[in-house]
Amino acid sequence: MKKPLKIVAVCGMGMGTVFLIKSNVERVLSELKVPAEVIATNISSLSTGPDVDIIVASVDFEQQLKGRGTRVVLLKNILDREELKQKLMPILKELGYLS
Template structure:
């Protein structure tokens, strides 16, 4: 599975989100290739899953990837709940 973690500039928060998603998926034995990037790059990148904020989700409408929206990129429990709701873990 290819996963994108997306923030506005593709630097700090998407990297933190990437590390958290990577850890959660690994703990749940889900194999994934995870990349972090900005919203513009994500629009033109093929993926199975995109994890991003509510503010950026609208910019990714029309992407074929399943979209998971997170409010707090630092809250692992929220990320786990969102991935469970999306049937990823």
């Protein structure tokens, strides 16, 4: 079994919105049977290192997340799990978690 991915869910304030993103990421990954640790944080506290595999955020944070050297999933609708799934799947395939 592959090591769990480290995924960071990001929003502006780190309040309720980020927990919706985190919950949806966890649900989608569970459906796909992909092991992951999902962490919630706000944009000002975000630190990415080699241990962060994927960042998931609203499209509102595209500029702040550019050039971080980490794969980023930007969501138009943070409540749309299907959008999240469609954007995550190619990355999960690239990383070898889906065939």
